[in-house]
Amino acid sequence: MGEVILTMNGIDKSFPGVHALDHVNLEVRKGEVHALMGENGAGKSTLMKVLTGIYSKDEGTITYEGKEVEFSNPRDAQAAGIVIVHQELNMMNHLTVAQNIFIGRESMSGKLINDKKMNEEAEKLFQKLNIQIDPTEKMGNLTVGKQQMCEIAKAISHDAKVIIFDEPSAALTEAEIEELFKIIRDLREKQLGIVYISHRMDEIKVITDRVTVMRDGGYVGTLITKDSTKDDIINMMVGRVIYEDPKTQSNVAKDAPVVLKVEHLNAGKMVRDVSFELRKGEILGFSGLMGAGRTETARALFGADPVDSGEVYVNGQKVTIKNPMDAVKCGIGYLSEDRKRFGIVVQKTVAENSTMADLDHYMSGIFINKKKENEVAQKYVDSLKTKTPSVDQLVVNLSGGNQQKVVIAKWLVRNCDILIFDEPTRGIDVGAKSEIYHLMNELVAEGKSIIMISSEMTEILRMSDRIVVMCEGRKTGEMDISEATQENIMHAATLRD
Amino acid sequence: MGNNEKKGNALTNNPLVNAIGTQKIVVVLVIILLAILFSVMSPAFRQYSTVVSIFDYSYYISFMAIGVTFPLITGGVDLSIGTGMVSAGLVGGYLVTFKGMPTAVGMLAALCVGLLLGCFNAFLAAKLELPPFIATLGSMMVARGIGSIITGGMAVTWPPSSDPSGWFRSIFKISVGGLNLPIGFLLVIIAVIVMSTVLNKTRPGRYIIALGSNKEATRLSGINVVKWQSLAYLISGLFTGLAGIAYAATFQTIAPGTGAGLELDAIAGAIIGGTSMNGGYGTIVGTLLGVFVMSLLKTGLPFIGLQANWQQIITGLVLIVAVLIDVIKNAKRA
Numbered sequence: 001m002g003e004v005i006l007t008m009n010g011i012d013k014s015f016p017g018v019h020a021l022d023h024v025n026l027e028v029r030k031g032e033v034h035a036l037m038g039e040n041g042a043g044k045s046t047l048m049k050v051l052t053g054i055y056s057k058d059e060g061t062i063t064y065e066g067k068e069v070e071f072s073n074p075r076d077a078q079a080a081g082i083v084i085v086h087q088e089l090n091m092m093n094h095l096t097v098a099q100n101i102f103i104g105r106e107s108m109s110g111k112l113i114n115d116k117k118m119n120e121e122a123e124k125l126f127q128k129l130n131i132q133i134d135p136t137e138k139m140g141n142l143t144v145g146k147q148q149m150c151e152i153a154k155a156i157s158h159d160a161k162v163i164i165f166d167e168p169s170a171a172l173t174e175a176e177i178e179e180l181f182k183i184i185r186d187l188r189e190k191q192l193g194i195v196y197i198s199h200r201m202d203e204i205k206v207i208t209d210r211v212t213v214m215r216d217g218g219y220v221g222t223l224i225t226k227d228s229t230k231d232d233i234i235n236m237m238v239g240r241v242i243y244e245d246p247k248t249q250s251n252v253a254k255d256a257p258v259v260l261k262v263e264h265l266n267a268g269k270m271v272r273d274v275s276f277e278l279r280k281g282e283i284l285g286f287s288g289l290m291g292a293g294r295t296e297t298a299r300a301l302f303g304a305d306p307v308d309s310g311e312v313y314v315n316g317q318k319v320t321i322k323n324p325m326d327a328v329k330c331g332i333g334y335l336s337e338d339r340k341r342f343g344i345v346v347q348k349t350v351a352e353n354s355t356m357a358d359l360d361h362y363m364s365g366i367f368i369n370k371k372k373e374n375e376v377a378q379k380y381v382d383s384l385k386t387k388t389p390s391v392d393q394l395v396v397n398l399s400g401g402n403q404q405k406v407v408i409a410k411w412l413v414r415n416c417d418i419l420i421f422d423e424p425t426r427g428i429d430v431g432a433k434s435e436i437y438h439l440m441n442e443l444v445a446e447g448k449s450i451i452m453i454s455s456e457m458t459e460i461l462r463m464s465d466r467i468v469v470m471c472e473g474r475k476t477g478e479m480d481i482s483e484a485t486q487e488n489i490m491h492a493a494t495l496r497d
Numbered sequence: 498m499g500n501n502e503k504k505g506n507a508l509t510n511n512p513l514v515n516a517i518g519t520q521k522i523v524v525v526l527v528i529i530l531l532a533i534l535f536s537v538m539s540p541a542f543r544q545y546s547t548v549v550s551i552f553d554y555s556y557y558i559s560f561m562a563i564g565v566t567f568p569l570i571t572g573g574v575d576l577s578i579g580t581g582m583v584s585a586g587l588v589g590g591y592l593v594t595f596k597g598m599p600t601a602v603g604m605l606a607a608l609c610v611g612l613l614l615g616c617f618n619a620f621l622a623a624k625l626e627l628p629p630f631i632a633t634l635g636s637m638m639v640a641r642g643i644g645s646i647i648t649g650g651m652a653v654t655w656p657p658s659s660d661p662s663g664w665f666r667s668i669f670k671i672s673v674g675g676l677n678l679p680i681g682f683l684l685v686i687i688a689v690i691v692m693s694t695v696l697n698k699t700r701p702g703r704y705i706i707a708l709g710s711n712k713e714a715t716r717l718s719g720i721n722v723v724k725w726q727s728l729a730y731l732i733s734g735l736f737t738g739l740a741g742i743a744y745a746a747t748f749q750t751i752a753p754g755t756g757a758g759l760e761l762d763a764i765a766g767a768i769i770g771g772t773s774m775n776g777g778y779g780t781i782v783g784t785l786l787g788v789f790v791m792s793l794l795k796t797g798l799p800f801i802g803l804q805a806n807w808q809q810i811i812t813g814l815v816l817i818v819a820v821l822i823d824v825i826k827n828a829k830r831a
Contacts, residue, residue, distance in 0.1 A: 075719030090714035092707045094777035103707055103718045112698040 001209060002030035005065060005193045006082075006162050011050055012059035020046045023060065024219040026212055028162060028193040033184060035204045035225065036197045038214035038237055038429075044197050047214070048164050052077040052084055065161070075104075081161035085151045085168060093140030098122035100139050101154045125153045129183055145176035145290070152183060163187065164195040167427065169203060173290035173455060174490075181207050201230045201430070202458065213237055234430055246458070249482045250465035251444070252282040258316070259449050260332075260418050265310030267300035272473040274310075278418065278451060281444045285464030286453040288493045293473035294453045295337060298420045302327045302334040314418070328357060330418075333411030335404070337423040337453070344407055346396035350388050351377035353395055353406050358414040380409035384439060401432020408439065419443065420451045425459060437463060457486050469493050520771035523822060524786040527815075528793060535797040542800040549670070552679035555792040556669055556743040557582060559685045559785060561763035562770075563692050564736025566784045567729035569767055570696075571709040572776025573622055573629030575733040576760050577614055577637040578740070583756030584644030585610040585741025590653035590751060593662065600662045603655070607745070608738035614640055615734015619727035637757065645753035652752045655745045666746045681743065685785065688739075692732075693781040705729050709776030765812070766791045769819040790815060 006028040013021040021043050028034050036044050049055045051062065053071030062069055064080065071077040074084070091100055098118040099106075107117040122135035131149045139147065148168060155163050165184070169177045184207060187194060196208055204211060205225060213220040213236040220236045260278040265271055270293035278284050286294045299305045301312065303321040312319055314330045321327045327334070344353050351370075354377040355362045362373045377391040386405040388398055395406055404424060411419055421440065425433040440463060444450055454460050460467060467484050469477035469492035477492025535542040561578045568575040589607035592598045614636060621632035656663035669681030696702035704725040708715040716722045745751060770787030772779030791812065798808045 073719065074717060078719060086717070090711065090717050092710035092714055092777070094710040095703075095707055099703065099707075103703070103715070104720050106700055106703060108700075112694070113700065113703060 001032045002191055004028070005030050006051075007063040008047070008051060008060065009063070010060040011047060011057050011062070013046060013050055013055060013057055020217050021050065021057075022216075022218040024214060024217075025222075026195075027222070028195060030161075030191040030193055031188050032210065033188055033194045033196050033208045035208040035211040036195055036214070037204065037211055037233060038220075042214040042237075042429075043217040044214055045166065046217075048084060048166065048195070048197070051164075052082060078158050078160075081159055082164070083155040083158050083160040083162070084164045084166060085148070085155055086166055091139045091147055091150070094138065096136050096138055097133055097142070097150055098135035100150060101125070101135075101157055121157070122153070125157055129153055129156065129186075131179070131183075143290070145172050145179075148172065148176075148180070149183075152180075156187075160192065162193040162195065164197070166197045168196075169198060169200060174457070175289060177203070200456075201233065204233065205230065237430060246461040247463065247465070247481050250282075250480055252279050252465045256280045256282065259314065260451075261313040261316075262301060263311045263313075265297065265300060265312070266308040267296060267305055267310075268308070270296035270473045271300050274470070274473075274475050276468050276475065276478065278449050280449055281447055282465045283440060283444055283450045283452055283463050285460040285467040286451060286470065287457070287460045287467055287489050288455075288470040288476075290455065291472075292470040292493065294470050295422055296473070297470070298334060298422055298451065298453060302332060302420065304334070328414060328416070331416050332418045332420065333357070333414060333416030334420045335407050335411065335422060335424060337426060344395050344403055344410075346403075347394060349392050349394055350381065350386070350398070350406055351391040354380060354391070354409045354413050357410050376413055377409070380412060384409055385435065399429075399432065401428040401436065404428060404432075404436060405439070417447070418449050418451070420453070422453045423455060424452060425454075425456070457489065460484075460489065461486070471495050520819075520822065521780070521783050521786060524770060524783070524790060524819075528786065528789055531790070531793050531797060535793075535800055539800040542797060546677070547796065547800070549677045549679050551792050551796045552682050553670065553747050554795055555788055556681045556685060557740040557747060558759070558762050558766060558792060559788045560688065560736045560740035560743055561760065562766040562784045562788045563685075563688055563781055564733040564740070565760070565763050566692075566767045566772055566779050566781060567696075567705060567732045568618075568622075568629060568633075569764070569772045569774065570705055570776055570779040571629075571726050571729045572712070573726070573729070574633060574764065574774075575618060575730060575737075576630065576633040576764075577618060577640050578733060578737045578763060579758060579760030580637050580641035580644070580756040581611060581614045581734070581737040582740040582744055582759065583751060583753075584614075584640045584647075585738045586655075586745040586751045587644040587648050587653050587753055589741065590655045590745055591648045593655060594653055595648075600656065600665050604665060604742050607741040608735065611734045611736070611738025611741060612731065613734070614737060615731040618734065619730035622730060623723050623726035637760070641754060641757060644756075648753055650753055652750045654750045657749070665742065669743060669746045681746070688736075689781050689785050695732075696779075696781060701725060701728055706777060709778075711777075762791050762795075763788070765816045769816060771823065773823070774820075787819070 004027055008024065008026040010023045010025065011021050012023050024043065024047055026036065026047065038044050046055065050057045053073045053076055064082070069080065071080065092103065098115070101122050102118045107114040107121065119135040126133055129152065133142070133146055133149060139150065142150070168180060172180060184194060198204060208225045210222055211225055211228070211233055212222045213233060215237060223232065256279040258277045259280050263275045265274045274297050276284070288294050296305065300307050301321070303323040303326050312321060319330050321330065345356070351373050355373045359368065362369050374391050381388060381391060384405045386402050386409070388402060395403055398406065425436055428436065440450055452463055461484060464481055466481060467479050467489065468475055469489055471493050476495040477489070479488065561582060565575045565578055585607040588610050589603035592606050593600055593603035617636050618633050621627045621636065622629040658666040668684065671678050671680055696705070704715065704720050705728065707720070708722050708725055712722055766788035767779065767784040768774065768787065769790050770780070770783030770785065772784060794812050794815065795808060798811060803811070
């Protein structure tokens, strides 16, 4: 770690009705990876928005390279060398990679844009970062991982001295995260200051030098990473120890009835001859790398994508699922990996979302029975401990964890016995995560059955009774939790033809 | 997971086809097929005068369509171009015919009307962030009313080509030895080249595409989205003015209160030409080709005995099929 490059001191910010930041401090040194942690809503993003001039601060000082600064917009911050790699990727999908990287500062020949020069510049950047991306490819055609690399390249091309990574790993595979870390270490070598926002405790231990923890808009403290334990950090974040150990044996009786049987399912290129069984009260983990075909399998099973061939049995009965309506009739509920796109309607209320899959039962004649709707929504708000001021709150105003609970409520209202959780804790903070786990355990204890797709190894090992591993559209492994290890899962996940 | 791993967007492996774009090739084929169909079914269609008349009817739609492609690429729309064009023609013609001003002043006035309309739309849609559909639906009605008020509800006749001050008509069509040459097409081609360059090779064009693709991301890139979104409507307005002049040159008289519905021909042309209603994608060449399909249908269908109502139906079906091709293409891509 070198000298201090950035100090934020006593930053205070209020919005009408909310004290968003309460005298928060942050110090970043050159050649340091500094983790900024806290539950969702702790104020991390707000703090970064104040830093980059999206919000103005009410109180406090920002010192950058020895001078007090106040940026009035992200562009000024960028020009000074402070750049954010956003959590929600900010890309223009219709433009090429190079056009995205150099947006706002195009190479010109007179009045015309010189795309050729920009492609060359981008190529040089990628070489410097040791990544292989075609600068002329349309951004929309890249994987999320590659898009993220482009964001980083964009940040570096701004001559950044401080780079803020806002949950960079949320959508990446283990392999892509490795690549990301390599780049981050490289940037650290080059004496950049790096702020790393993440919920993943394992990553924090691996990549960061110091950790600053925030809670409810306040500053809790700063630790040296290598001198502190996971529990130390989590305690600072939530004030209680919640980390659970991996499951060692299955909670499901050997003779528990099979509620779902899938045989030789084929759908497009990503689902090839997949067969598996799900027992009553079981959590069946689906592990694999990104692009293994797990989400595609779930979507095909749920009728969201067309199936080419294969048979599905629910409670021993052969069923034909052509669309999600059929699936729901069979008692299958799907919780999408991408809540905002597929799971909930963010501009609707908690109550409206809760009854969305089962509205027929909440009608009086041709009108929606608001009272009945509110009652059932309230019931699940209570039982799932969803944090919302009321069932009339718009879902967009809830945190990620609570949004996920609304999705769960939706399928519980519909009385689904088979629930497919696709990346149930993606983008959810540690506290809410542990609640979701608890909830899933309660659901299976009540006799529901769960398919859980997860890219987080720890999650798979902590929750599953049995594990199916996929690679390139095929099932490449199946094991009981008692015999599962990170190593044999990873081995199966990389079994290619 | 895998959802994000989109395949390459090319449907074919032929680099030439990919460079030009599948949609455009389809549209060119449609144009050729329609031309053959009409020629075979109607001997009268195979005359030179028909070609001239196809061109004549294409100018004002072309200008409108080139202009409206820009708001469409931003993810918006401009519904005011039809009545705006007629208003521009009315105001310009009024000054020339009733106020005795030189033709050039009338033409300038027409351009100004278009630009003012563009300013108004830009203010509503870009600055106040009204939904473009609503904003321009409103300005469409406003434009229709204003045109009528200024001319006192009277129809306007621009000077005929026989009159010396009717010289502007020869920008679009000249007579050489009794033969009508549709030289207005050259103007359209120039407009296409200029605006294609603006769209693909300059910063304004780049930012218009960028904000149509992802407005928030563009804003966060430090780009003034209000400014560039405004520019899209200004371009649309300017071309509405140009279309007004072309309209005046094509028709003898311009009746107040008309023009509603003509914007849809232009928008349909742009869509057939491959411009995405969701924004982020569109080409000026494609738009021109799309307008040609529309123009060919308008002129050709009467020759094979299909009158106005049938034209509407067939034009509508062509539009639907064109968009359907795009939808299917996108579905395959995903």
